[in-house]
Amino acid sequence: MDFFLDDSDDYESETPAVTTTFSDQSLHLVPAEFIIISSTDAQEIGDASIITPVSGLPDLSGRSAGAMTSVLMDLLDSSNVPRSIQQALVDLHGKFKEKGLSPVPQIGSSRPLDVRTEPFVLSKGNGVKRAVLVGINYIGQKGKLSECHNDVKNMKKYIETVHKFEANNIEVLMDDGNHTEPSRENIMKALKKLVQMSKEGDSVFFHFSGKSYYETI
Numbered sequence: 669m670d671f672f673l674d675d676s677d678d679y680e681s682e683t684p685a686v687t688t689t690f691s692d693q694s695l696h697l698v699p700a701e702f703i704i705i706s707s708t709d710a711q712e713i714g715d716a717s718i719i720t721p722v723s724g725l726p727d728l729s730g731r732s733a734g735a736m737t738s739v740l741m742d743l744l745d746s747s748n749v750p751r752s753i754q755q756a757l758v759d760l761h762g763k764f765k766e767k768g769l770s771p772v773p774q775i776g777s778s779r780p781l782d783v784r785t786e787p788f789v790l791s792k793g794n795g796v797k798r799a800v801l802v803g804i805n806y807i808g809q810k811g812k813l814s815e816c817h818n819d820v821k822n823m824k825k826y827i828e829t830v831h832k833f834e835a836n837n838i839e840v841l842m843d844d845g846n847h848t849e850p851s852r853e854n855i856m857k858a859l860k861k862l863v864q865m866s867k868e869g870d871s872v873f874f875h876f877s878g879k880s881y882y883e884t885i
Contacts, residue, residue: 700778700863700866700872701779701792702777702778702872703753703775703776703777703778703781704775704776704777705773705774705775706773706774706775706776707760707764707771707772707773707774734815734816734818734819735767735769735771736771736877737819737822737875739763739764739767741822741823741826743759743763743788744790744826744830750787751788752784752786752787752788753775753781753786753787753788754783755788756788757773757775757783760773761773790827790831790871790873791831791873793868793869793870793871794869795866795869795871796837796870796871797827797831797832797837797870797871797872797873798833798837798862798866798870798872798873799824799827799833799837799838799839799872799873799874799875800838800839800841800855800858800859800862800873800874800875801820801823801824801838801839801840801841801874802840802841802842802850802855802874802875802876802877802878803816803817803818803819803820803821803840803841803842803843803850803878804816804842804843804850804877804878805817805842805843805844806878806879807843807844811879813878813879815877816842816877816878817842817844820840820842820875820877823875824838824840827873833873839858839861839862841854841858850878862874
């Protein structure tokens with residue numbers, strides 16, 4: 669039975685014909701393997717425009733950036749030091765504390781994984797590398813931010829320079845008047861395109877810098 673298509677209220681009483689494991693179900697519903705890294709206290713992160721770009725990274729935009737992007741890129745820049753996902757989260761939390769911030773890094777995944785042994789990497793596979801980068805400063809709104817565009821510029825240069833993403837495989841959405849407007853419709857369209865174009869062995873990267881809600885005047 670397809671729970672997403674059936675709106676009836678009696679589906680809970682039905683017994684599935686075949687018992688499957690969680691791994692089997694997740695593989696059927698979400699064929700791709702993905703990991704999501706986010707953080708609590710998004711407001712504090714979003715307003716931390718005093719955080720400067722990491723000096724060890726290659727020729728970034730040279731402007732201030734958000735805390736989450738800065739500490740993540742700092743960690744990726746030292747990725748030549750092997751670390752598990754668990755250790756990466758610990759290191760991220762430590763970097764926040766060094767900067768006087770209190771957010772706690774969080775992780776989600778489409779597969780059960782052992783964070784103690786799973787390596788922390790930006791991309792896997794030998795296929796095409798694609799990315800969608802979204803930066804929203806909420807221009808003209810009460811909750812305007814200042815560093816989200818810089819986050820995207822820094823991240824774009826970083827994945828091109830270090831991880832060899834090709835520019836024509838990177839789609840940028842920003843509310844700066846020069847890029848595709850990061851509306852819900854446009855973001856969903858970009859993600860659907862990313863899914864449709866990708867196949868087994870490809871790597872996809874989605875970066876969002878902004879708020880988890882939209883403030884209007």
